[in-house]
Amino acid sequence: MTSIEEKLDKLVEEGDQDGFRRFVRELSSEERSKLSKRAKKWFKKASHGSVGPRANNPNSYGWTWDMGEGGLTVATSAVLTICSGEDLSSIDFPVSVSGFIDWDLLSELRPSGLEDIGDVLLASSSNFFPVVRKLMKLGLCRKPVGDAYLVALIGSPYMAHNPDGKWRLLRDTFLENPDMIEDIYRLFEVEGNQENSLASVDKYSASENNWQNTLLYLCKEGHLSRERLLDESLAALLRDFIQFRAGWFSRFHEALEPTYNERKEREEAYLKLLGSSIPPTVSFALKALKQIQAKMPIKALYLDRYLSPALAARSKSSAMAALALVEKTIKKDAEYRTRGLILAAESLGHETPEVAEKVVSLLKAYGNPDDADLTRAVASRLALVPVSVQASIESWLKAGAGASARTEPVETRVETSSVSLHYEFDPHASDGYPFAFVSPVEPIESIDELIEKAAYCLENIEDVAEFERVLDAMARLPVVRDAEFKKNTGALKKRALHFRDANHFSTPLFKRVMAGGLYGWLTEPVNPSPYPPDSFEFEFWDSASDLFRGRFEAILRRVAEDVLAPVLSSPTHSQGWLDADALRRRVDCYRELDLVPDDSDLILAIFRTASIDDFSKVLGEWVEKNEKVKAAIAYLKQSPRENLKMDYGYLVTEKDNYPAARWLYFSTPRLREVCFRVNKGYAAECIDWMEVAHYRLTASLEVLMESGAPLGEFAYKLMGTGLIVAEARCCSLARESMIIAIEEGRLSVPDLAATLRAFLHSEKTKPRRLAESLKEVARVSDLHADAVCQVIEATLNGDGRQAPRGLSYLLEFYLELLSQLGATLTSEGTRSYLASVEVSGKTGKLIKRLLL
Template sequence: MSVTEDFTLILEKEREAKLIPLLQSLNKAQKKELVPELKRLYKTYSEYKQDRLGNFGRKGSKAQIQILVAASFVCCNRKDFEQLALFIDNRETFDKHLPWYRPDWFSDHVNHFAGNDFMPLYINYDWYMTMVEQGYVTLSPATIAKLLPNHLFSIRTVLNQTYLPQNLLTREVTLAQHIWYFFDHESYIHGADKHFNLPTVPAEGIWTHAFKKHSDEGTIDRQRLLKETLRASNSNFSQTLSGWFIALFMHLEPSKAELLNLQDQLLQVLNSPHSKPVNTVVKYLKDICDEKGFNVDAFLDHAPLLLASESKTAISTTLMAIDKLAKKYKDKAGTLMVIACQAFIHQDNNVQVRVAKLLQKYGDVTADELKTAVSAYQDALLFDARNLLSAFIEQREATQPAVDEATVQSQSPTGLVAIAYPQTFDELVYLASQAFDQNETYHFDLLPAALLRFQTEMTTENIGKLIPAFQRACKIISSDFTSTMGHLDNMLATFFTDYGRLLVEVYPDRTAALKLLRESFKEAFDKKELWGKYLSRLDNIKSWNRTLAYKTLRHVLLAAFFMLERKLQLPLLSTPTHQPCWVSPLALVQRLIEYQSAKVLPADVDFQVAVSRCSGEDHQEALILANEKLSGEYRQLISFLLGGEYYPRQTLKFKEVWLVAALTRNSPAPLNPQWFAYSSLPEEHLTGNFRWTSVVEPFTYKKWDYTTRKNVDTAAKRSKLIIEFGDKQAKPSLIKSLFTKLMPAKTAVPQSVYDWTTLPYRYIGVEDNDVKRLLFLNPNHPEVWLARIMGAALQSPDFESEAEKRLIINTLEALLTLNKPHGPMAHLLIASAMISSDKTVRAYAAELWISGISHNTINSQQIGEIIGIHQNIELTPFKRFTDLILSNLFQVSQTHNQALQTLLNACLGKLGDKPANGLKKLLEIYTEVLAAYKPVVIPAEVLVKFDVWEKVDSMGKIVGKVRLVGGVR
């Protein structure tokens, strides 16, 4: 029999006793011959199967798996062995075979786990040290640091574990050398310290107790331990591990004498990126700062960094230390007060008042250096601090800075940026190579437009240049989705591969290479069809029925493909001319002239998208050209789109296009409701004026009870934003019913792009990668899209998934890019995002408000009312909003301060009589906003609220302060 047959027989019969003689008899060639069979057998025997009782287990027995692993150890190289035996307990294999066979990679194999998050359970400290002592493994400090944390307990089962402190004394080298590796290498000592399943564990933790015990007994060097602990807390460890080391330092209870000897190490910890070590060390430095031998100058060098910290604990403790130093060192008081002024950068009333009182106590009002330091922060001073420091501040006239208007003007849009179209075939090739990467949203539109333009240049050479792009498209269709890929990327790839099929059919003599490429992907395409996923034909409607949201762009691509099939030399109407998605009126007129001259009707959906994307650029020039070159309905439609007045008529051919124009055109005249007759949708599904409510509702969920060992019903509350979409086919309003009679009898109302403006699925998949391109279908009127997006992803301000969060972030990014006046749904989105749980979402919402104030595209009154309605029921913690004001909205400019005052007036006016949690902080900020912008205007409804809130004990003082600043009684 062959070697393979001998081994297979041993495996099938589980004859472990015959395995070692067989393996010892193999030469190098025979081992190499056996490797492919080992891989095949391991795959077969390691598969999981279900028995008659419903239990799952490997097909092979434990003995068979061990035989396979042992043979792999002897015959395979390191890479193959690690792939086969990654999750197998290999200790038995190693113990049996190392005495006679030790590959040169074995030591590295064992030690390499120290660099991974995963450490096999069979590799423990005792076994590892045995391998080291027997010479099989070279000792690695990093591996010791990973293994030693679990050395103080044994694990028999999850519920049966034992605390074994005596293990540290088994080997002398453990305490003498190995424990110090913790301070140099990443480990899990913080997790092993308080093992949850060991009832005899000391309260402080098994490792914390061990270090303290052996330090007190002198078994380990206490001074070295203190220094190493401080150094480790400032090393490049995780936040949790760094925190554990500084907690160990605290548990060691260093004396003041020891702290003075450790000043250099303590000061170094102040540079830690983690707040816990910094806060702890600042406290120790504060305790010893007035002791003899304290290095005052070195501390003052670090004080500015501490005062700029985001940690209020570090700031407060540093100011206390400065107070103690100023009291003891009178000659340094001036320098100390100048340094203390740096804390004024924080928009926190308590911090600023504490600094102001320090300056009153120790500062010299005649010292120019101190007055200059205070003046540098004058615009950042809050009301209370400014009053306390009046003697240090030079009074300035309260005039509005002239720079504000100039700043606002400089931020206004100066014109749209034109999109560069491919001018040569090589530029088309470059576009095709990056169109599927989402580098620009308009690449989706640009690729089919460019193919239409260069369709007559499809020579053998040029088609060859497109082969890499065709290959990329085929891979996208046949592969799984990546993290940055959306349904639209798959759709565009399908369109492109369909065009490749068309080229093969039309030019068989030019497309030999392309035909071979398509044949190579045929099996992958067939597999996709078998699984019912996306097919390789764009015109297969079942491929894109996941949601109606994608139907519009699918129709645009079908229109392009229709013209490519018939070799029509016409452009798509909807292809953007300016970033990110705008079509200039002049370009739209020029394209319509081409269709009119060719006597070809434009594709209906393409026409609708083009009108919805029409910008205000080239407005007059487009009107002049339309009047000269266009005729009939084309000319009338352009005139209406750019400001003219027309009314619905039965004879109009492009009724859906007229509807889109009526809803998106830039005109001061109110929307004529007669146009609603051109759609079967309720009016709110066209205008986007949906009703909405915010609620905090009770609900129950299943929670595991460790006492009863079962799931029990648990009561809780959840916040929800509810947008009332109703029924799309609901009974129309009376006025719409009247105008519907204008339509021809027994003629169905055609569908428009608004019928497909929807995201009906509750759980978001990859829509976040598509949302910008969907929004850019209707940049002039995104309200319906925004309502649908909020209905899908912002039902909870705390977000239920990362995909929902990304969907909202990308939506806010798109609105920033458009820079258009915001409608009701946009205001609802921005206001709701301002109080959401995610910091990035709140920052984007703040940026939209700042930009909106600068460009006069947002209504602060409306934003404030929405937030007030939300917070009246405490939809989210008020702290989110107050933190956002201080960090992003306040003191942007005087114009923004005025708008912020309006926003807060509206917000306060919508709150209830019972003070919400966090209202006191909001009123403190409101005080500062009133003080920052004059004249102060407090609405009557807010003053009524003050009368009620003032009667609440905790609110009386702050309400009185607001009245004082506002000049009202």
């Protein structure tokens, strides 16, 4: 080691900044380059810290640097004055070093390595912006070229303070730094990120210090070009930034209050925005074009070139606004009528019938049904038109000569069923349930398969059926625990131990219980108490883990004593069902072996076994002497509505513990209705707020999909609520359960409608979501469409004086559905409901049409 290296080490270790100043001034360029690596090493060490007792007051805790503040100051100075630009670019600078920069030293030495430090620092964090600006002002680094500088500038209002500590106005920063004015125009080119975007900064800034008002002020005072701001804000919108961030640019553009002439000059720029993938941007452009059009229609050439995307927009209002542009132009320009209407015909496929109706009104007002090009364009889209509008288009087409020839291709039109498939509830649909609808479970028959499946289950704990097979095999199959067995199971045992001892942050309790049980079985001799005493401290208790653990320990106790017997509650069929005969055989086996089953096993067997009502006859003294088991039987006998107290917590799980909830719900098939009752409340919580962590709700909806199962009061409540929850997968599961129930004739229309009606007239009303869900169900087949139609009719019943908000979504879909089915409103209950609704506007019009 040379003397200069030793000297540097000493200075950093002692935190001697004065000494370092003297030292670095005397270094030659060769010496600096020689020390570069060492300086980096010291900086890496010194810029590391942790929370701990402070040096000056051991009783107080706070952030402390590993080498103290002095050491960090010297190390920071060392890298900034010694390292080359390339070396500096590889250093990870924590923002907190900003306070340890010796500015006087840097100003004096003006190290050449700092030239590009701006880009390096800002790539690491936007919070370096004040440091970079200071370096630029001192002429120590050039202006960063990357977008990181602009993103940091966007976030600078958060960092600007006056010396007195008060917030510094953004406008003052620009007025004092004219070189930054040009940067403002470049802000329109960057989207920003989660932390720093014009939209997010303005959302959380005081109005006098937000970007919009600052730019408006600077523009008003003549520091910024108004023309350029108008152009740049439109160009930014063309860049398809995400919706939240794009919104700032349209708001800013409008805040500039463009005059008619200014808008007219930018007509083509607005038209180009119609192709944006951001719906509010399209809507913004259409509003601007509407203002332009108030004095002069949009040129036909422009409409042809730019309007198509807006005509196909998902938003009804955008499509309608685009059609209004066409209408205005064809009103003034007769020559453009055919072309304009061919263009407008692109909206015929819009999912909202209102849009297609508008096209029809344009056709009727301005279209010539004898025009071959126009009729061809209209006829070719007939199949896509909402069914309720098809008749009026056909009548327009027929008004022209040679109509029959032209309308022939309409063979692709949606077939109306003419109520060929009528949905009817089948009271015998669930006859033979459950065993007519489930498949038998194939038991595991060899140790090799058992080991393979156990390893699989440990890694895939959501496969509850497979784990039940494993559990059953562990209890039944004889094992020779020799060296070969030890070798074959070594890997699995190690893995099981790993999961058993994992902490509760990384591994859910349910999985640790499974792992512990497996570990106990693999241990030689078998360990009947495989869970360390403190395993379950601080855990949220859930019944899945409890039931599972009880059964596991019972199995391990028997195996440890070389007693092999089937698990009493192992399912014999899919969906967790246990055949009563199988249970009786197992009970006989237990009696023969003089075994007493564990409480968990008995309780699960009760909740799984179909077609036994009197368990005391089958289980005898195991019930009589056991209060817990008696309680479980009593619980089963109660109706779900009566089970108000979850005394024994049979279905308690954490909301985000999907594997445990799944195992529990699929292991207690006789508690289906209780499960639905518990979860319909969770579902209601998910209507207004998308609570994706409600995994137990997902598990309960999976149970609801079970084929053949009769649907009770709470099943309908869960299904109805599921149809309007915000979370996509839960909603999809509810839709699917409705689809299956219709297919099998199990859906009772009045029962589902009762739930839907209750929601429709409550604060949680979501007619739009309900219409979307029902639309998806109706699309499956004509039978489903008919069932949905009946559900809507039964829902729109009773006293309707207070029309639910958004009822038009449901009515619009209902009208469409009736047209598709070739039916009319015949339900007296629905007619009287709709007649009693006091409402005007769109809903009123729809009601009138329905009541015609």
